[in-house]
Structure formats: structure tokens, C-alpha cells
Amino acid sequence: MKQLGVCVVGLGFVGGQAHAPSVNKIKNAKLVAVCDMNDKLASKFSEKYGCKKYLSVKDALRDPEIEAAIIAVPTPFHFDVAMSFIKAKKHVLLEMPLGVSLAQSKKIVAAARKAKVTLMPSLNFRFAPIYQEVKRMIEKDKVLGKGPAAIHYREYISANLLAAQWPPTSWAWDKKRSGGPLFTLSVWSIDLFRWLLNADLKQLHAVAENHKLPKYGGTHGYMGYAVMEFTNGTIVSGQYSGGVCKNQTLVQMELIGENTNILTAVDTHTIKLNSDEVHETVKKIEVSGPKVWGHYQEVEHFVDCVLKGKQPRITPEDGLIATEAGEKIARMYRQL
Ligand SMILES: NC(=O)c1ccc[n+]([C@@H]2O[C@H](COP(=O)([O-])OP(=O)(O)OC[C@H]3O[C@@H](n4cnc5c(N)ncnc54)[C@H](O)[C@@H]3O)[C@@H](O)[C@H]2O)c1
Incomplete structure (x- = not known):
């Protein structure tokens, strides 16, 4: 071979x-x-x-x-x-x-x-088993009817993890050198929304704030919010929050269907489906290591x-589209 x-x-x-x-x-x-x-x-x-x-x-x-x-x-x-x-x-x-x-x-x-x-x-989120299953449930099982009317996505990174990965002197905080943390971190989710919705980004607005985290060696905290509309009409809010308390690192995506159902991907291993008929169905994703x-x-x-x-x-153009959107969000990041 x-x-x-x-x-x-x-x-x-x-x-x-x-x-x-x-x-x-x-x-x-x-x-x-x-x-x-x-x-x-x-x-x-x-x-x-x-x-x-x-x-x-x-x-x-x-x-x-x-x-x-x-x-x-x-x-x-x-x-x-x-x-x-x-x-x-x-x-x-x-x-x-x-x-x-x-x-x-x-x-x-x-x-x-x-x-x-x-x-x-x-753009590895597209290959993550949890998001592959979310896409399958939307497209094949039609759990959200015609599709998601809205998505709320949030990415919480705890201050202790942030300080360990990116100390105050890290390249990641320097907006001039690297574009800053919101640029570095928002590209994967934006690509994920395009892929899940089979649609393109129509408009995006963002706001952000920054603060120092003295308890964590002065590393930076940030709270960035983006509101997006896609060409299929779905609206998305993305919340990128770095600097929450210990052990609260969490990536969660809630998709609200036009049929009132709510599909939630909790981190990498749990999918919940809520509907009028069944309060909650929970599905576990069995995966480990670099496949997660x-x-x-x-x-x-x-x-x-x-x-x-x-x-x-995944084409180079997908990379450029996510980079362009990340740049718009990152413009709101103020250099500390
Ligand atoms: N796909 C993902 O899940 C994901 C997650 C985190 C970061 N990233 C991206 O990956 C990249 C790296 O991020 P990271 O957090 O792993 O960085 P890092 O700082 O942890 O590691 C970077 C490594 O590159 C080495 N290095 C720097 N310049 C070099 C050079 N010229 N030649 C050889 N080695 C060099 C450093 O010594 C260091 O070991 C960034 O672009 C980041 O945005 C992707």
C-alpha cells in the first residue's frame, strides 16, 4: 500500500x-x-x-x-x-x-x-462525530422539521485552562501579530454553521470586551458575542467567552427547529432532543482520543x-470565508 x-x-x-x-x-x-x-x-x-x-x-x-x-x-x-x-x-x-x-x-x-x-x-469541527450526528438528525431524521430557525452556540473556556495554554506573553493575545483570541477561536464554529445549514453567511455583527485576570498571572479574559444571519434565513448567536471559573470549559450548541423542537449538542459526547411529545431524549456519542x-x-x-x-x-475557499468572518469578529477585540 x-x-x-x-x-x-x-x-x-x-x-x-x-x-x-x-x-x-x-x-x-x-x-x-x-x-x-x-x-x-x-x-x-x-x-x-x-x-x-x-x-x-x-x-x-x-x-x-x-x-x-x-x-x-x-x-x-x-x-x-x-x-x-x-x-x-x-x-x-x-x-x-x-x-x-x-x-x-x-x-x-x-x-x-x-x-x-x-x-x-x-476545519475539524465538520468531522467531529457529535456534529456529524447532529447534521444526520437534521437532514435524515428531520428532527427539526424543515430545519433550525435559530442556533445559539457558546464556547466557554475556563481561566485556568486559558492561563496554562496562553500565558500573558502568548502570541494569541497580540492582536497585531495574530489577530487576537476571537479571530483564532471563532473560525471553526462559523464554518460549522455554514456546513450544518448548507448556507452562507449573509450578515454578521459583533461586540466584545476584554479584561485582565490577575488571579491567573494576568492572562487575558474576553467575552465576544456575534449575531449572524445565514442565506437560508437561520439566525445564529455565537458567544465566545474566555475566562470563566474552574472546570466550566464547555462547548454547547442549541438548535431551535421551526417545528418547536430543540436539539442540543453538549460538548462532544451528548445530544439531547426536546419536543412536545417526549420531554427529553438523550443520545451518547462513543468516541475517544483525537477522533473526538x-x-x-x-x-x-x-x-x-x-x-x-x-x-x-473542505476547500481553500471555505478557509477564506471563515477567516473573513473571524476577522470581522476580531475587529471588536481591544488590545489590552
Ligand atoms: N484545530 C484545532 O482544534 C486547533 C486548536 C487550537 C489551535 N489551533 C491552531 O493551531 C495553531 C497552533 O496553535 P497551538 O495552540 O497548538 O500553538 P502552540 O503555541 O501550543 O504550539 C505551537 C508550536 O509551534 C512551534 N513553532 C513555532 N514557530 C515554529 C517554526 N517556525 N518552526 C517550527 N516550529 C515552530 C512552537 O515551538 C510550539 O511548540 C494556531 O494556528 C491555532 O489557531 C487549532
């Missing part, structure tokens, strides 16, 4: 915890190398997976065994790193947002088109498409 030679670039939160273990398990992929400027991390993962390690992109580019790169470096470095791999004719699965701005993201997309390599944005948020499935799809010369289901 032909295996695609893959290098995971950036071994932090998502590269190290989700992408590298996924590539390692996918049959038609071979984790040829890992790359991170942090030698400790690069050594740890190259030992764990028995693959080569590179401390710089320049060295990784010279490796002919690397046919594709999964790029999970901080957003401010996406442009340089992605452009280098694309110019070297390597296929790229690029973390989101694609670049730090829409203009920069468009350049990455144009370069991939010119080089005739596959560029797939990492769809990372494994998206890498599997990327690898399969590259090997078969097919266009992935």
Missing part, C-alpha cells in the same frame, strides 16, 4: 496532542518526521513515534521523504511556513485561521493553486485525497 510521507510542523497544543498521534495511526500515512524549533518537544515526539526530527523548516524542506506537511505553528508563522512548503511542492494541511489576515490568507491560497498542490484548511474533535478523520481525509489526486471536501 502506498503511504503518504507526512511531517507535523509545530508540536504544541494541537500539533502534538491531535495531529501527530492521528498521522501515526492512519494506515496510508507515514509519520516521516516532526519539526519544532523547541528541541525538547521535537526530541520527545521523534522518540515517541520513531521518526526523524527537524528543528527548522529549512531542514525539513530538504527531506524528499516528506510529501505533505501538517502545519500547526502559531498563526503569525503560518504564512512563512506554509509558503515554504507550498513552494517546495509539498501538500499542506494548514491550521486555522489560514493567515493573520484575509489578505495574507488569499496569498497562501493563490500560491497553492499556482504550485498545483493540495491545500486543506484544518475530528482531527483524526480530517487527517485521514486529507491523506486519502492527496494519494488519490482528489479535491478535499
Whole structure:
């Protein structure tokens, strides 16, 4: 069986915890190398997976065994790193947002088109089993009648988790360098709404506030709200709140059907359906590891498409649309 030679670039939160273990398990992929400027991390993962390690992109580019790169470096470095791999004719699965701005993201997309390599944005929510099941229940079981009239989505990240992942000096807080946290975090849900509704974003309005969290080493808290209308008429409110009390990290999506039913996806493992007839039906989603948020499935799809010369289901344009919407929300973020 032909295996695609893959290098995971950036071994932090998502590269190290989700992408590298996924590539390692996918049959038609071979984790040829890992790359991170942090030698400790690069050594740890190259030992764990028995693959080569590179401390710089320049060295990784010279490796002919690397046919594709999964790029999970901080957003401010996406442009340089992605452009280098694309110019070297390597296929790229690029973390989101694609670049730090829409203009920069468009350049990455144009370069991939010119080089005739596959560029797939990492919009993993579409592959998460819980959202796949929500989509199936709406489209096949018609649990919301003609569909959702409204969606309320909220993403709560607890302050202790935020401080551990993004200390005050992190790239994520610097609006000039990275677009700020609301840009970084809103792109996946916006893409999720487009995919669930088979519709495009018609209008979006956002407000946000920021504050410091002295109890958590001065890391930043934020509360961002976006109200959206989609071309099919569904209205969506998205609430992105970073800095809630301990253990209250929660992603929840409530979909209100035009038939009065309410479908709720609670985090990653529980779906509830409320109706006039049955107060509540609860469905559990059995999944674990990097499949929970769809990372494994998206890498599997990327690898399969590259090997078969097919266009992935998630296109560079999907990445640009989510990036543009994320930019509108992020405009409201005030630099602390
Ligand atoms: N899809 C998802 O679920 C998801 C979740 C979180 C973050 N993200 C995105 O993934 C990207 C990375 O976020 P993170 O939270 O994992 O970041 P992180 O800060 O935890 O890790 C980034 C890693 O990249 C390394 N690095 C930085 N510059 C490099 C370079 N030039 N060459 C090689 N290595 C380099 C760092 O040493 C670090 O280990 C961001 O774009 C973010 O928006 C995606």
C-alpha cells in the first residue's frame, strides 16, 4: 500500500496532542518526521513515534521523504511556513485561521493553486462525530422539521485552562501579530454553521470586551458575542467567552427547529432532543482520543485525497470565508 510521507510542523497544543498521534495511526500515512524549533518537544515526539526530527523548516524542506506537511505553528508563522512548503511542492494541511489576515490568507491560497498542490484548511469541527450526528438528525431524521430557525452556540473556556495554554506573553493575545483570541477561536464554529445549514453567511455583527485576570498571572479574559444571519434565513448567536471559573470549559450548541423542537449538542459526547411529545431524549456519542474533535478523520481525509489526486471536501475557499468572518469578529477585540 502506498503511504503518504507526512511531517507535523509545530508540536504544541494541537500539533502534538491531535495531529501527530492521528498521522501515526492512519494506515496510508507515514509519520516521516516532526519539526519544532523547541528541541525538547521535537526530541520527545521523534522518540515517541520513531521518526526523524527537524528543528527548522529549512531542514525539513530538504527531506524528499516528506510529501505533505501538517502545519500547526502559531498563526503569525503560518504564512512563512506554509509558503515554504507550498513552494517546495509539498501538500499542506494548514491550521486555522489560514493567515493573520484575509489578505495574507488569499496569498497562501493563490500560491497553492499556482504550485498545483493540495491545500486543506484544518476545519475539524465538520468531522467531529457529535456534529456529524447532529447534521444526520437534521437532514435524515428531520428532527427539526424543515430545519433550525435559530442556533445559539457558546464556547466557554475556563481561566485556568486559558492561563496554562496562553500565558500573558502568548502570541494569541497580540492582536497585531495574530489577530487576537476571537479571530483564532471563532473560525471553526462559523464554518460549522455554514456546513450544518448548507448556507452562507449573509450578515454578521459583533461586540466584545476584554479584561485582565490577575488571579491567573494576568492572562487575558474576553467575552465576544456575534449575531449572524445565514442565506437560508437561520439566525445564529455565537458567544465566545474566555475566562470563566474552574472546570466550566464547555462547548454547547442549541438548535431551535421551526417545528418547536430543540436539539442540543453538549460538548462532544451528548445530544439531547426536546419536543412536545417526549420531554427529553438523550443520545451518547462513543468516541475517544483525537477522533473526538475530528482531527483524526480530517487527517485521514486529507491523506486519502492527496494519494488519490482528489479535491478535499473542505476547500481553500471555505478557509477564506471563515477567516473573513473571524476577522470581522476580531475587529471588536481591544488590545489590552
Ligand atoms: N484545530 C484545532 O482544534 C486547533 C486548536 C487550537 C489551535 N489551533 C491552531 O493551531 C495553531 C497552533 O496553535 P497551538 O495552540 O497548538 O500553538 P502552540 O503555541 O501550543 O504550539 C505551537 C508550536 O509551534 C512551534 N513553532 C513555532 N514557530 C515554529 C517554526 N517556525 N518552526 C517550527 N516550529 C515552530 C512552537 O515551538 C510550539 O511548540 C494556531 O494556528 C491555532 O489557531 C487549532
